[in-house]
Amino acid sequence: xxxxxxxxxxxxxxxxxxxxxxxxxxxxxxxxxxxxxxxxxxxxxxxxxxxxxxxxxxxxxxxxxxxxxxxxxxxxxxxxxxxxxxxxxxxxxxxxxxxxxxxxxxxxxxxxxxxxxxxxx
Numbered sequence: 001x002x003x004x005x006x007x008x009x010x011x012x013x014x015x016x017x018x019x020x021x022x023x024x025x026x027x028x029x030x031x032x033x034x035x036x037x038x039x040x041x042x043x044x045x046x047x048x049x050x051x052x053x054x055x056x057x058x059x060x061x062x063x064x065x066x067x068x069x070x071x072x073x074x075x076x077x078x079x080x081x082x083x084x085x086x087x088x089x090x091x092x093x094x095x096x097x098x099x100x101x102x103x104x105x106x107x108x109x110x111x112x113x114x115x116x117x118x119x120x121x
Contacts, residue, residue: 024041027041031058069105077098084100
């Protein structure tokens with residue numbers, strides 16, 4: 001007998017009695033990326049967004065709500081890339097960081113228009 005059938009529940013558990021919610025798309029995460037994905041997906045699908053705890057507990061909140069982007073002439077793409085890679089402590093994929101920083105100037109204004117509380121600084 002496999003271990004699944006040998007498990008015992010601490011309380012009676014009958015999933016058929018639980019409420020069921022059906023959707024086309026489930027987004028896990030309430031940061032800018034998750035909410036942006038939910039907005040796009042909701043154009044043609046039913047979407048549910050899941051948060052791990054409170055809705056404002058996200059990497060976006062920890063990063064103070066910004067998208068790494070060159071928004072003025074005194075700034076540079078390479079400086080933002082380097083800063084993001086250093087802050088990521090080896091967890092960031094360099095090609096993804098480059099795409100984020102290069103596309104940021106286009107995405108930032110659109111994100112602010114959608115209601116992101118943090119505008120250009």
